[in-house]
Amino acid sequence: MNFIIFDLEATCWEGSPPSKVQEVIEIGAVLMNGYGEVEAEFSRMVRPILNPRLSAYCQELTNIKQTEVDRASIFPVVVESFQDWGLMLDEDYILCSWGGMDKAVLQDCQLHDIEDEWVDAHINIKHQYMELKRMRRPKGLRASVEAEGFDFTGPQHRALADAQNLAKIFLKYLDMWQF
Template identity: 30%
Template sequence: MPNILDKIIIIDVEATCWEGAPPAGMESDIIEIGICLLDVQTGEITDNKGILIKPERSDVSPFCTGLTTISPEMIANEGISFKAACAILRKEYLSQKRVWASFGAYDLKQFQRQCAALGVGFPFGPSHINVKTLFALKNKLRHEEGMAGALKILDIPLKGTHHRGVDDAYNIAKILNRVLID
C-alpha cells in the first residue's frame, strides 16, 4: 500500500461568477480545478495542472473572464465534465486516500454543493487542511489573510496569474510548505 501521508493534494477552484448577483436560473459552477502535490518531506511541488471544466448550470461571464482569464472559448475547446474531473482526482491523485488542502473553506464548500447538485460522488477523503486558518494561527495574526497577503507576509513572490486555479494551487503549496517547515 502506498504511503498516503507522503504528499498533500493542494486544490484551488475557480468558478463562474458575476459582478453582483447571479443571473436568474444560474448557479456558480467550478470551471477550473487547480491542483498540485506537495511532498511533505522535501517541499517539492509536482503534478501542477489546471483542469478546465464545462459549467452545467451557468455561463462564463465577461466579468469572470476578466477576473480569471478563463474564456468561454477555452472552456469549449479544453473543458471536460465535472464528473470526469472528479474521476481524474480520484485516479491520478488518490484524492480519496490523501490529505488535501485549500486556502479557506470556499473550495471545500463549492465541491460539496456541486457534487450534491449534480449527483457526483465527493472526490475527497475526510482529511482537509484549511491553509488560510492554519497560516493565521501559526503567524498569530488578528485575522485571516488572503492568499496574496500571506505570500507577501512570507516574502514569497506570487507565481503566475492570481485567480487561475493552476497558479493559485502552486502558490498555496508554497505557503503550506513554509507553515510545515517553520
C-alpha cells in the same frame, strides 16, 4: 501521506446574484509528498452546465475565456481525472486549500450526484495560517505569499498558479499544520 494543495475557480457574477449557483470551472493542484517534494501538478478546465456562459465579470477576473470552458469536460469527468491523478483511491492524502474551497466541490458533487466522501480529508490553510500568525483579519493569498517573502508567480485567480503559490506557504510551515 500526500498533500494535495489545490485551488478552484468558479462561475461568478458581479455582486453575486442570489439566484445564480456557482459551478467549478477550473481545478489546479500541486501534489506534495510528506517530505515537501512536489511530485506532480494538475490543471483542467471544467464546463459548467447550469450557467454555461461565463459572465464578463468572471472572464475579466479569472482571464478564463468562454472557448476554454466550452471545450472542457463536465465536472464528473474532470473530478474523476483529478482523483486518479492524486492517487486518492490508493494512498492516504489530505486536501489543502486557501479557504472553504471544499464547499464548492461538495456543491458540484451534489449537483452531479457524485459520491463526496473523498473531500472529507481537507484542511483550510487560510484558517490555520491566521491562527499561526495570530491575525485578526484574513489576508488574501497574494498578500500572504508576499508577507512570507515569496514572489507571487503566475496570474492571480487561475487555479494552478494559486495552488503553486499556496504550496510555498504550505511548505514553509509543513511541520506546523494540524491535520
